[in-house]
Structures are given as structure tokens and as C-alpha cells.
Amino acid sequence: MTASPTAIDPAVTGRAAALDWVELSGYPTRRNEAWRYAPHKKLAELSFGPPVALTTSVPDLGDLIPALDGPRIVVVNGVVNTELSTMTGPTGLHLSSLLDARREQPDRLAVHFDRVKSQISDAYMALNIAFGGDGAVVRVDAGATLEVPIHIVDVEVPDETRNASCTGVVIELGAGSSATVVETRIGVGADFGGSNIRTTITIADDASLEHVLLQNVPASHMHLSNIDVTQGANSKFLARSFNLGASYGRVAYRVDLAGSRAHADLSGLFFGFGDQVLDQQINVVHSAKNCTSRQTYRGVLDDASTGIFNGGIDVLPGADGTDAEQSNKNLILSDRAEVNTQPRLEILADEVACKHGATVGQLDESAMYYMRSRGIPAVEARRLLINGFADQVVDEVSIESVRTWINQRLGHDDV
Template identity: 70%
Template sequence: MTIDATTLSGTTTGATAGATTDRLDALDRIGVIGYPTKRDEAWRYAPHRRLDDLTFGAPVEVTADVPDLGEQIPTLDGPRVVVVNGIVDLERSDFACPDGVRVLGLAAANAEHPELVRSHFGLVDDEIVDAYQALNLAFGSDGAVVTVSEDVQLDVPIHIVDIEVPDATQNATCTGVVIRLGAGSSATVVETRIGVGSQFGGSNTRTTITLDVDATLEHVLLQDVPTEQIHLSRIEVTQHAGSTFNARSFNLGATYGRVAYDVVLDGPGATADLSGLFFGFGSQVLDQQINVVHAARDCVSRQSFRGVLDDESTGVFNGGIAVRPGADGTDAEQTNDNLLLSMRSEINTQPRLEILADDVACKHGATVGQLDETAMYYLRSRGIPADEARRLLINGFADQVVDDVGIETVRAWITHRLGHDDV
């Protein structure tokens, strides 16, 4: 792992001097905790040698041409922030917002409204869980900030697009996203992660979400970077009383695609519903790390993740539910269902429960299987060719997650990306 810390001797674009000092502290923290190894449960199946080939530094302007986004992203109405190699692309972005909604670049917000991003950058040492979170704190100076005022119901989605363009001198970039919803408000945010070219590189994104009392957020994550690149994604969520967080993740691209959720239900009556699909081909490793903490009474959480793995691909699901003392009335469920299409594919699934409270209802489970031969026979007997019957069964398995997405254009994009619309 190579780090260019010299670029932090002064302030980075749009950052205050205080924020830069914090980022140097983040790099110092790496020296204390070190980089993850296979001995770390959350990183056991990561390709550590390839991770070591990533080079990080402060964001720099892209000199290579970025092609038209075209079908690489879903077409959505509403505000859009496009980030290229960790820097907001003003020409491709659209910051126009309805009343009560603000969409800003992270660097601009840090310079002009630092109170909006204080919680994002203000982690103390013990709160930094691994070196890649520290790297994002150090170098993720730009990105997107979304704020929604109290009682505002936003009826168009906000789209955040992160684009990785590897460079020979620095092949990995960091981006930060901050989402804050006021009491009684609701919004939908779509984060799309893509890349350019076939050169090795990586992207490291960190999203922090704060939901105030009775706020509701639908958060959709589309990870589709090229299979020559690595993508690391971390989503940290704090929910207050009565809030609702609906997360839909699609982990599709990258040679190593990692999606990590850390959700804290910090007020009574909060609800978190997380579902996801990881669909692997070739030698991809698609890694889901889910941690939901029930820290208040009468909260509800659901985790439902599905994996489809072909060729020599590997899937990882490490899902945890922690019920803290006093979180009575907890209702938590967790499932991970997997479909292996090849004898060489592999799934590593580990659902976990830690219960330190009374009067709770918690359950978890995992399944691993192949295509149902009886269903295949039924379809073949109706004159459907074997390849098409196989695809119909795969699509039916995957579409149970796709159907959870509330935006028709996003569902259509996922369907097209998976090739379902050819059936």
C-alpha cells in the first residue's frame, strides 16, 4: 500500500486547516491499527495482495477523457452530483433543488457550512474501525452532501455518481458522502459507482447517514465498476426515534467489490430494512459486511441478501445483529440465500446474533443451493430451451431483490445490466 501524505502538508481543495489536521491524525491511526489481514474476520476473504497494490493520495484533477455516462448509469430526474476521482465534476452535476433540499459538493460544504459535515469528519481514534476508513477520512475531501429540512417530502430521487479513472501515479481515490434528513422528512438517494478503462485501480467511498425523528430514506447502491478494479464501500447510518432506513444494494462489478453497512438504531421505534443482491462471474469476489446495532427499545431490523455465483466467483456474507442492554422489544430477522451456478463457485456465509437484552424476537438463517432440477424439467417439458429455462430460474431468484427498489427506471437499469430483459 502506497500513501502520498505530503499532499496533506497544506489544506486540500475546499478543506479547512482544522479538517486537514484531523486527516493527518487519521493517517497516524493506521500506524496504530495496521492494515487488515486474513486474521481479521471482516477481511478474511479479501484479496490482500491486490489491496496492497492500491496507491492513495489527495484527489487530483483527471487529465484523461471521461466518456459520456450513457447507459452506464440509470437516467433519473432530480439533482445529480458527479464525482470523478474524488473531485466534484461541476459540468456533469446538477445542483438545482426544490425548497427545503440542499445538494452541495463535500469540499464546498466543508468550507462554507462545516456544521453539516462535522459528524462525518469528526471521528475519534477509537471510532476508526479499519485502515480504509482512515484513508477515506484522510483523502476523501470531496464528494456530495444532501440535506433535507424537517417535514419535506422529496418526490424525485437524488443521484450521486462516483467515477474511478485509475492513473499510473495514483490508482485509487476516496470519496465522501453525507446525507442528513430532518424530522418527518422523506427522500430517495441513489448512489452509482462506476469506473473507466481496463487499468487496475480502486475506489474507496464512505457514506454517513443521519435520520432524525420519523424521517424516512430509501437508499439505493449500484456498484458496477470494471472487473479490473477494486471497490470499497462503507455506509454508516445513525437512526433516531421512529425513523426508517430502506437500503437496497446491488454489488455487481469489480474484481473485489465490498459493501459494508454499519447501522445503529439509536432511538425507540426505528426501523432498518436492508436487502441486497450480489451477482458474480469470472473470478470476482463480492463481499457483504452487515452490522446492525439495536441500541434502543422497540426497534425493527430486516436483512435479506441474495447471492448468485457463477464460474470461479466467490461471495461473502458476514451479517451481524447486536442487541444492546436495554433494547427490549427488539424484532430482528436476517436471511442469506445463495444460488451456485458452477461447481467452482463458492459462498462464505456467516449470520451472527449477539443478544444482551430481554423480551426480544431474533432469528437468522442461510441457504446454499443449485438450480432446481424439478423446475428445470417443468420448463423444458413446456418447450422452453435449456439455456432460456436456466435464465428464467436465475432471474426469478434475483428479481425478488430487484422488485424491492421503488424507482422504476432503476429497476429497469438493473434488469438490463443483468441481461434479464433479453428473456
């Protein structure tokens, strides 16, 4: 075990407050709408705490992650591994470990961590704030346009302590800047463990961010992620999540459209096998006028897997001229699989256009027959149809090597 949290970070009060929050509010249960389908007993078996040093050698990342041109920060068991990381990048980009950044610029980072009670959504977020020591910080200067993607890789290698590391990622885009950040979460080993990663993103006026989340930890792990985004006026946020690994994989977004004419476009794919539970909790908050948001999520559930899409659109008073859409389409491949899809719309402003729709279906029998009549065997036709359904999310990713990696992960051919 490395140093205790008090030693590694001066923001003791914030950490203590977060622990107090847990003490006071307790852990979520099935009665919490956002945690209804989570395996609470199993989550309680995880040991959340300060980073646990790796007892084995660092695994070979090789094919576990997409090959990207550009700088990267690799975090292993909650601690930045400088040997695997390339902290230098193009002009206008500043990369550092979270540990260094909080030590050197505590005031600047405080906004991401010193949360008032109402900003903490649940005990796991509080634990992340309380115990999170290290992680990645990405800052992009105003006006900078970054041509290469920034890769943040989180590697979990749990041991018999059932450790789940609490890691922080901070992304700040200056006014008028533009960047792509890929967060890949992987793990090694068959030991039970987990990761609890909290990403806070601020996108200043006129800036644009594509944020790709690749969750592919082993099936023996649980993964909790929280992505908290605040957008300035005329800014653009593109979120693409691929929730693929873990026995319980949770991807939670809270996007605050805080400046007028901001645009948020969130899409994602969850693809479950075995008895995986893949949970998407999406909250888009329109707090400024004339903002647009899109949520486009697809689920494919095989075997006895469970998918959850809980998508919220909150239009706050005064956010007139809001244009929000949400769609969730699901493909169920087995009679033991299930999907729970729920739109939540709360509209407290005027002149609002809000659309939502959800579908749950099985493989299109007429398409199966059509393909088979062309000589394509049933197994292959099924695979083509499933891939075709999933590809419509994959195609939204702008980086080819990321698309290739996802296709390989899903057992697709590259087309």
C-alpha cells in the same frame, strides 16, 4: 495531482489522527473476521491518496448509469464535476460538494469526519477520512417530502498510478422528512485502480430514506464502500445494494438504530462471474428499545466467483423489545464458485425476537424439468430461474428506471 489535503481542508487534525490510526493499527489481514476473504495483496497495490486529476476527457455517462428524473451530483476521480452535476432541486433539498460544505460549514460536517478512534473500523476507512477531499452532501429539511430521487454518481478513471480515490458522501435527513437517494458507482478503462467511498447518513426522528447502491465498476477495479447510518426515533431506512462490478467489491453497512421504534430494512444482491469476490459486511446495531430490522440478501455465484455475507445483529443492553431478522439465500451455478455466509448475533437485552437463516443451493432441477417440458430450451430455462431468483431483490427497488437498469445490467428481459 490537485492540492494537498492540508490545503483543501481545515480539519487537519482529524486527517492526521486518521493517519495515526493506520500507523498504529495497520492494515486488516485474513485474521480479521470482516476481511477474511479480501484479496489483501492486491489491495496493497492500490495507491490511496488525495484526488488524482483526470488526465483524459470525462467519459460519456450515457447507459452506464440509470436515467433518473431529478438532481444529481457527479464525482469524477474524487472531485465533483460541476458541469455534469445539477445541484438545484426541489424546495427543502440542499445539495453541495463536500469540499464546499466542509469549507463553509466545518462545524456542521465535523460530526461525519471527526471520528474517535473506536469509530474507525479499519485502515481503509481511516485512509478515506485522511485523504478524502471532495464528494457529495445531501441535506433534506425537516418535514420535506422529496418526490424525485437524488442521484450521486461516482466515476473512476484510474491511470498507471493505480490510484484509488477517497470520496465522501454525507446524507442528512431532517425530522419527518422523506427522500430517495441513488448512489451509482461506475468506472471506465481497463487500468487497475479503485475507489474507497464512505457514506455517512443521519436520519432524524420520523424521517424516511430509501438508499440504493449500484456498484458496477469495471472488473479491473476494486471497490470499497462503507455506509454508516444513524437513525432517530420512528425513522425508517431502506437500503438496497447491488454489488455487481469490481474484481473485489465490498459493501459494508453499519446501521445504528439509536432512537426507539426505528426500522431498518436492508436488502441486497450480489451476482458474481469470472473470479470476482463480492463481499457484504452488514452490522445492524440495536441500541434503542423496540426497533425492528430486516436483512435480506441474495447471492448468485457463477464461474470461479466468491460471495461473502457476514451479517451481524447486535442488541445492546437496554434495547428491549428488539425484533430483528436476517436471511441470506445463495445460488451457486458452478462447482468452482463459493459462498461464505455467516450470521453473527449478540443479544444483551430482554424480550428480543431474533431470527436468522441462510441457504446455499443449486438450480432447482425439478423447475428446470418443468420448464423444459413446456418447450423452453435448457439455456433459457436456466436464465429464467436465475433471473427469477435475483428479481426478488430487484423488485424491492421502488424506482422503475433503476429496476430497468439493473435488469439490463444482468441481461434480463424487462417483464
